[in-house]
Amino acid sequence: xxxxxxxxxxxxxxxxxxxxxxxxxxxxxxxxxxxxxxxxxxxxxxxxxxxxxxxxxxxxxxxxxxxxxxxxxxxxxxxxxxxxxxxxxxxxxxxxxxxxxxxxxxxxxxx
Amino acid sequence: xxxxxxxxxxxxxxxxxxxxxxxxxxxxxxxxxxxxxxxxxxxxxxxxxxxxxxxxxxxxxxxxxxxxxxxxxxxxxxxxxxxxxxxxxxxxxxxxxxxxxxxxxxxxxxxxxxxx
Numbered sequence: 001x002x003x004x005x006x007x008x009x010x011x012x013x014x015x016x017x018x019x020x021x022x023x024x025x026x027x028x029x030x031x032x033x034x035x036x037x038x039x040x041x042x043x044x045x046x047x048x049x050x051x052x053x054x055x056x057x058x059x060x061x062x063x064x065x066x067x068x069x070x071x072x073x074x075x076x077x078x079x080x081x082x083x084x085x086x087x088x089x090x091x092x093x094x095x096x097x098x099x100x101x102x103x104x105x106x107x108x109x110x111x
Numbered sequence: 112x113x114x115x116x117x118x119x120x121x122x123x124x125x126x127x128x129x130x131x132x133x134x135x136x137x138x139x140x141x142x143x144x145x146x147x148x149x150x151x152x153x154x155x156x157x158x159x160x161x162x163x164x165x166x167x168x169x170x171x172x173x174x175x176x177x178x179x180x181x182x183x184x185x186x187x188x189x190x191x192x193x194x195x196x197x198x199x200x201x202x203x204x205x206x207x208x209x210x211x212x213x214x215x216x217x218x219x220x221x222x223x224x225x226x227x
Contacts, residue, residue, distance in 0.1 A: 036218075042220075043219060044202070044218045045218070046215050046216070088154065097142050097166075097206065098144075099144075101153060101154045103153045104153065
């Protein structure tokens with residue numbers, strides 16, 4: 001079992017719809033959770049982080065964390081073609097500072 | 112604010128040559144990370160420094176790879192000798208860590224390395 005798992009996609013949604021990206025992790029001691037967006041040929045860009053159970057909203061983005069079920073998700077409301085990218089889930093597993101990345105989910109928003 | 116700076120942005124070299132990648136972290140950050148990204152293996156952590164000291168180098172693939180951080184504002188990743196399988200995009204990232212609290216990592220633009 002991989003430490004951080006994501007469906008590779010592509011996930012295709014129409015413009016204006018809600019895109020839902022999911023991530024599961026294996027280490028129950030994981031403490032911090034991050035979502036990065038990576039456009040083709042570019043570096044990962046941090047878009048959300050969440051440390052506590054529940055929801056965290058920032059503009060059109062909502063991160064959801066459920067530690068009991070060991071999953072974290074990212075919702076993108078009113079999806080735009082410019083949101084088309086690969087979304088990487090990353091986890092800090094313990095009190096250290098090392099990110100473990102999932103393989104990423106490719107999102108395609110169709111006009 | 113300047114972000115993480117990496118150089119060169121592109122490097123093409125022949126097998127057997129030495130390659131040196133450079134990174135300047137964000138000012139005030141005390142943790143620095145080197146990653147490698149390929150289609151096959153995704154994004155992999157190679158080595159992590161905290162306060163200029165290497166903390167975990169378990170991701171360094173083999174002895175041909177070495178990394179240094181002589182001061183808080185500069186790090187190098189060296190490959191000697193380089194091989195075609197080292198072709199990848201190498202990212203540097205930095206963050207703050209104070210006690211057990213870790214902060215978000217910010218990535219540089221990457222160096223695309225091609226070894227022929």
